Amino acid sequence: MTKVVEKTNPLDKAVALVGKKFDLLILDSMHTHNNRSGFNQILKDIPSSNPRILSMRLKSLESNKLITKNLVLGTPVKTEYALTPKAEELIEIIEKLKNWAQKH
Numbered sequence: 001m002t003k004v005v006e007k008t009n010p011l012d013k014a015v016a017l018v019g020k021k022f023d024l025l026i027l028d029s030m031h032t033h034n035n036r037s038g039f040n041q042i043l044k045d046i047p048s049s050n051p052r053i054l055s056m057r058l059k060s061l062e063s064n065k066l067i068t069k070n071l072v073l074g075t076p077v078k079t080e081y082a083l084t085p086k087a088e089e090l091i092e093i094i095e096k097l098k099n100w101a102q103k104h
Helices: 010-018 023-032 039-045 051-063 091-103
Strands: 036-038 067-072 078-083
Touching: 010 023, 023 036, 023 039, 023 051, 023 067, 023 078, 023 091, 036 039, 039 051, 039 078, 051 067
Parallel strands: none
Antiparallel strands: 036 078, 067 078
């Protein structure tokens, strides 16, 4: 779990926050499911990932305040991840990246 150190270049800071493999895919998956998702749903949406890597990326995104982790009481107790307002600001950029990738 890496905390983002102070960066002077804004793009450098952005890459430090969401530039790791699967970060943008995780945020996009959560957005697709009304800005919240369970671990297994995210894993299903990103078949090229695996549970260990996904767990590491979720912890990092939580540490950087892009997602929150919440327990949903019931039987069994479930864990749900939700986008923070900080992450919601990225969704428009993610959509533009997806459109750009489709064109090229």
